[in-house]
Amino acid sequence: MSAETPLLDVRALVKHYPVTEGVWSREVGRVRAVDGIDLTVERGETVGLVGESGCGKSTAARAMLRIEEPTGGTVRFDGEDVTDYDREGLKRFRRRAQLILQDPASSFDPRRSIGQSVAEPLAVHGMSDRHRRRRLVEATLERVGLSPDAADRYPHELSGGEKQRAALARALIVDPDLLVADEPVSALDTSVQADVLELLDRLRSELGLGVLLISHDLRVIREVCDRVAVMYLGEIVESGPIDAVFGDPQHPYTRALLASVPIPDPTVSRPSVDLLGTVPDAADPPSGCRFHTRCPEVIRPEEYDLDDDVWRRVHRLRTRLSGGSESIDVDAVRTRVAAGTGSDDDGPAESVSAALKREFELPQRLSDPGADAVLDRALERLASGEREAAAEVLTSAFGTVCERDAPATRSLSADHEAACHLLEDERDAD
Numbered sequence: 001m002s003a004e005t006p007l008l009d010v011r012a013l014v015k016h017y018p019v020t021e022g023v024w025s026r027e028v029g030r031v032r033a034v035d036g037i038d039l040t041v042e043r044g045e046t047v048g049l050v051g052e053s054g055c056g057k058s059t060a061a062r063a064m065l066r067i068e069e070p071t072g073g074t075v076r077f078d079g080e081d082v083t084d085y086d087r088e089g090l091k092r093f094r095r096r097a098q099l100i101l102q103d104p105a106s107s108f109d110p111r112r113s114i115g116q117s118v119a120e121p122l123a124v125h126g127m128s129d130r131h132r133r134r135r136l137v138e139a140t141l142e143r144v145g146l147s148p149d150a151a152d153r154y155p156h157e158l159s160g161g162e163k164q165r166a167a168l169a170r171a172l173i174v175d176p177d178l179l180v181a182d183e184p185v186s187a188l189d190t191s192v193q194a195d196v197l198e199l200l201d202r203l204r205s206e207l208g209l210g211v212l213l214i215s216h217d218l219r220v221i222r223e224v225c226d227r228v229a230v231m232y233l234g235e236i237v238e239s240g241p242i243d244a245v246f247g248d249p250q251h252p253y254t255r256a257l258l259a260s261v262p263i264p265d266p267t268v269s270r271p272s273v274d275l276l277g278t279v280p281d282a283a284d285p286p287s288g289c290r291f292h293t294r295c296p297e298v299i300r301p302e303e304y305d306l307d308d309d310v311w312r313r314v315h316r317l318r319t320r321l322s323g324g325s326e327s328i329d330v331d332a333v334r335t336r337v338a339a340g341t342g343s344d345d346d347g348p349a350e351s352v353s354a355a356l357k358r359e360f361e362l363p364q365r366l367s368d369p370g371a372d373a374v375l376d377r378a379l380e381r382l383a384s385g386e387r388e389a390a391a392e393v394l395t396s397a398f399g400t401v402c403e404r405d406a407p408a409t410r411s412l413s414a415d416h417e418a419a420c421h422l423l424e425d426e427r428d429a430d
C-alpha cells in the first residue's frame with residue numbers, strides 16, 4: 001500500500017450490545033458502547049485514546065480488531081476492509097495487528113514457561129522448527145530488555161514489569177505492523193510504568209510500528225503519543241496532535257480531564273474544575289451533547305444572572321429530574337423532613353423544598369429573583385410528587401442547546417477537531 005494510506009483507518013465505528021429481558025431474551029434496549037467514532041493510526045506513530053472508565057475505549061479496540069463484530073462502520077487496515085476478511089484474511093490480520101492487555105499475569109498460563117508462551121503464536125502461524133522458534137524467542141526477549149534465560153522461567157518468577165515486557169515479546173514475535181495496547185501500564189508500579197512506556201516508544205521507532213495506546217491516564221498519553229483522541233460515552237469529542245489538544249484544549253471534557261491531573265509544570269495555570277458525577281449509563285445516554293449533564297461550561301440562558309457554580313447545580317438538578325441515570329429519591333428527603341432529621345440546626349422545621357435545595361448544595365435564595373422564583377415553583381412541584389411537572393418548569397426556563405442538539409465536529413486547525421456548541425457560538429460571533 002502507498003505511504004499515504006493510513007495503517008489503520010476507522011470510520012463511523014459502532015458497537016452496540018443488546019439489553020435483553022425475559023426468557024425469550026427480547027431486546028429492550030441497547031448499550032451504545034461505541035457510537036460512531038473515526039480514528040486513524042499511521043505507521044511509526046502512537047495515537048492515544050483517552051477517557052474515563054466506561055467511555056468505550058476497550059470496546060472500540062475489540063471492535064477494530066474484530067475480536068468482537070462491529071455493529072456498523074468500516075475498519076480499513078493497510079487499505080483493506082477488515083470486515084471483508086475471510087478466515088485466512090482474519091488470521092493474517094490477527095498476526096499483523098496485536099493486542100496487549102492491562103494485566104499481563106492473566107494472559108500467561110502459569111504452567112507454561114515464558115519461552116513456551118512467547119513461542120505460541122509462531123506455532124499457530126505455522127513455524128514448526130523448534131530450534132528456530134527458540135532462537136527467535138531469545139532474540140525477541142532481548143529486544144524487550146529481558147535476558148534470553150527468561151525463556152526458561154515461569155510467570156510467577158517474573159515481576160509485573162517483566163511480565164508486561166514478556167507480553168510485548170509475545171506480540172512482537174510474529175512481526176506485527178500495529179500494536180493496540182489497552183492500559184498497558186495501569187497495573188504496574190509508577191516506577192516501572194515509565195520504563196515500559198519508554199520501551200514501547202523505542203519499539204515503535206525501531207520497528208516502524210503503528211501504536212494505538214488506550215489509557216484513562218493523561219500523563220501516560222502525554223508521555224508517548226503523537227496524537228490523541230478524547231472519548232466520552234461512545235463518542236470522540238476532541239482529537240488532534242498532543243501539543244494542540246493538551247496545550248489548547250477546546251472541549252470542556254478535555255479541559256476537565258486535564259484539570260483533574262496534577263500539573264508538573266508550575267508555570268501553566270489551569271483552573272480547577274470539578275467533574276461532577278460519573279459517566280452516565282451507555283444504555284441511556286443524555287440527549288444532545290452527551291457531556292451536558294456534567295459539563296462545567298454548559299451553555300446557559302442569557303436572561304438569568306447566576307454564579308457559574310449555582311447554575312451548574314441547577315442544571316444538574318434539572319437533568320437528574322429529566323430522567324438522567326442518577327435518580328433523586330424525593331421520598332427519602334420527605335421522610336427525613338417529616339422525622340425532623342437532616343437539618344443542621346434546631347430551628348423551625350425545614351420544608352421539603354429547603355431540604356432539596358440543601359441536597360443539591362443550592363443556596364436557599366438564588367441571587368437572580370426570576371431564577372429563584374422558577375426554582376421555588378419547580379421544587380414545590382417536586383415536593384408534592386409531581387416530578388415531570390417540576391422537570392418541565394425547569395426545562396422551559398433553563399433549557400439549553402447543549403441538551404437539545406448534538407454538536408457538529410468542528411475543524412479548528414491542522415488535524416485538531418472538537419465537537420462542542422461553544423465552538424459554534426465562537427464561529428458565529430466571528
Ligand SMILES: Nc1ncnc2c1ncn2[C@@H]1O[C@H](COP(=O)(O)OP(=O)(O)OP(=O)(O)O)[C@@H](O)[C@H]1O
Binds near residue numbers: 017053054059282
Ligand atoms: N459485553 C458487553 N455487554 C454489555 N455491555 C458492555 C459489554 N462490554 C462493555 N459494555 C459496556 O460498554 C460501555 C463501555 O465499556 P468499555 O469497557 O469499553 O469502556 P472503557 O472506556 O474501556 O472502560 P474501562 O477502562 O473501565 O474498561 C460500558 O457501559 C460497559 O458497561
